[in-house]
Amino acid sequence: MPTASKVLDRVLVLEMVRVTEAAAIGASTLIGRGDEKAADAAAVEKMREALNTLDIDGTVVIGEGERDEAPMLYIGEKVGAAQGTGPRIDIALDPLEGTTICAKGGPNSLAVLAIGEEGCLLNAPDVYMEKLAVGPGLPEGVIDLDKSPTENVKAVAAAKGLQPNEIIVCVLDRPRHEKMIAELRSIGCGVVLIGDGDVAGVIATTDPDTTIDMYMGSGGAPEGVLACAALRCVGGQFKGRLLFRNEDERARARKWGITDLDKQYDLKELAKGDCIFAATGVTDGSLLEGVKRKGKIMTTESVVMRASSGTVRWVKGEHRLDR
Numbered sequence: 001m002p003t004a005s006k007v008l009d010r011v012l013v014l015e016m017v018r019v020t021e022a023a024a025i026g027a028s029t030l031i032g033r034g035d036e037k038a039a040d041a042a043a044v045e046k047m048r049e050a051l052n053t054l055d056i057d058g059t060v061v062i063g064e065g066e067r068d069e070a071p072m073l074y075i076g077e078k079v080g081a082a083q084g085t086g087p088r089i090d091i092a093l094d095p096l097e098g099t100t101i102c103a104k105g106g107p108n109s110l111a112v113l114a115i116g117e118e119g120c121l122l123n124a125p126d127v128y129m130e131k132l133a134v135g136p137g138l139p140e141g142v143i144d145l146d147k148s149p150t151e152n153v154k155a156v157a158a159a160k161g162l163q164p165n166e167i168i169v170c171v172l173d174r175p176r177h178e179k180m181i182a183e184l185r186s187i188g189c190g191v192v193l194i195g196d197g198d199v200a201g202v203i204a205t206t207d208p209d210t211t212i213d214m215y216m217g218s219g220g221a222p223e224g225v226l227a228c229a230a231l232r233c234v235g236g237q238f239k240g241r242l243l244f245r246n247e248d249e250r251a252r253a254r255k256w257g258i259t260d261l262d263k264q265y266d267l268k269e270l271a272k273g274d275c276i277f278a279a280t281g282v283t284d285g286s287l288l289e290g291v292k293r294k295g296k297i298m299t300t301e302s303v304v305m306r307a308s309s310g311t312v313r314w315v316k317g318e319h320r321l322d323r
Helices: 010-026 036-051 097-106 150-160 177-186 198-205 221-234 247-255
Strands: 055-062 088-097 112-115 128-134 168-171 190-192 214-220 236-244 273-280 292-294 299-304 311-320
Touching: 010 036, 010 088, 010 112, 010 273, 010 299, 010 311, 036 088, 036 097, 036 299, 036 311, 055 221, 088 198, 088 221, 112 221, 128 198, 128 221, 150 177, 150 214, 168 177, 168 198, 177 190, 177 214, 190 198, 190 221, 198 214, 198 221, 214 221, 221 236, 221 273, 221 299
Parallel strands: 055 088, 168 190, 168 214
Antiparallel strands: 088 112, 112 273, 128 214, 128 236, 273 299, 292 299, 299 311
16 A cells, blocks of 8 residues: 655545536536537536646646647646645546536446646556456456456456356447457356446446456546556556557657557556545446436535545535525
8 A cells, every 4th residue: 555645635635526526517417418528518617617726736647638639628737726836736637537428318427536646647648548457356467468358357267266257347338349349258258338438447346246357448548547546546456558540649659758659557557656536426327326406406426535545435415506
């Protein structure tokens, strides 16, 4: 367990919840309205406003994209009300994890945020990442991206004292995963397909109630770092490797200081040291309940975790609309 950071004050734990609550409430007004961009923009605006009330010198290391692509919460943007004087903090965020889910009114849409000391969160470019994750309590090194899906399932099954056909794997439902899904099913695995929101998918491996043993497949690299911040707090293992479709994406990675483009990253290389992870449900899901409006009150459910203490707090909030 990492030692407590001298930079991440205990007060920031609940402050992070206020930030994700604001983003979730902002997005909630557009649940099921079919407009992904509007929902994302509402979450971004509210998260940025909330971050700028905090006494921190924050830098967004994972955000909505690069400056020319994202007008707010772009990579490199400075946030916080104490620039040059407050604690220097790196921030990884996804104001609306699962924009399509929110627009369609589906499950598991979240507002997500992770913070760490300067230099502790990988400045991952906005490209795909091959991901493999398991929950806590397994021998170190049980998963490896250089092994096949079958080999990884067999290794996890053996570590759990199970047969491969007793393992359940969470996978993003995408055409690119068809071959992998077929391989998993050929050895008898259960495959839970999710339409979006792989941060929640990775975190699900840590909760026995979900019955999910592994997460496997490719998704956004920024979401991989966010998921790792959560796993640093509650335990588990993660392997990630950046995937590039063209030379422009390779150049983007080099721009952010990544020199080994084929590197297989471990959990502690993606999220180092002490860190805080917070998420608020936008729509109902396996991890959190979504935002609900009850007359003049909106209710939220959030989770916030800290790596150094291993503490996980579940926070229910009531927000009056007439104040």
